[in-house]
Amino acid sequence: MSASHEFTPAQVEAAIRFVVHNGAEDRGQTISYSRVFDAAGLPAPQYLHMGGESHLVTEFMAAFHHLCVDKGLPPLDxxxxxxxxxxxxxxxxxYFRVNQLPDPLGEKTRAVDQVTSTQFWERQREACRSWGVQSRRGRV
Structure with a gap:
């Protein structure tokens, strides 16, 4: 692989399809970053981080998030x-940054913000699970 990686809209689409079929439609199961990046044909995030390309992980997941919004999909990220x-x-x-929330695992995050952010994340996962059930039944 080259020293610098980029991603395409098609790779973001592939990652979204993977999460739809292996996460949302599978009882709202969580999926590892590595599996999502593999489905997109990208190196695993840990390799990108080690290679000094942490920004690519963030940019890819932000593109993933925004494409879900644009397509009217649940928050699959x-x-x-x-x-x-x-x-x-x-x-x-x-994930929390793109949703304009404090990171609940951040060192300086207040307890009340930890709870708020975690509850937000749990509601988003539930929205994906519910959407997945409807999708499996052919209702979306």
Whole structure:
């Protein structure tokens, strides 16, 4: 692979389709960043981070979020989580940033903001689960 990676709208679309079929329509299951990036044909986020391309992870997930909004899809980015480390089973800080909320796992985040942000995330995941049920039944 080259030292610099970019992504295309088609890769964002592929990632969204993957999350629809393997997350939302599968009882609103969460999916690892690595699986989503693999579905898009991109290197795993940890490799991008190690290669100094952390911005690409953030930019890709922001594009993912905004395309879901543009397409009238539920907030599918709420189903994309880390599988290890201090953020295990939680989305990255960028998920909360794109939703204009404090990161509940941030060092300086107040307890009340931790609760508010976490509850927001839980509601978004539930919206994906509900949408997934309707999609499986052919109602969306």
């Amino acid at each position: 709420s189903l994309v989580v880390h599988v290890a480390g201090p953020r295990k089973n939680f989305p990255g800080a960028g």
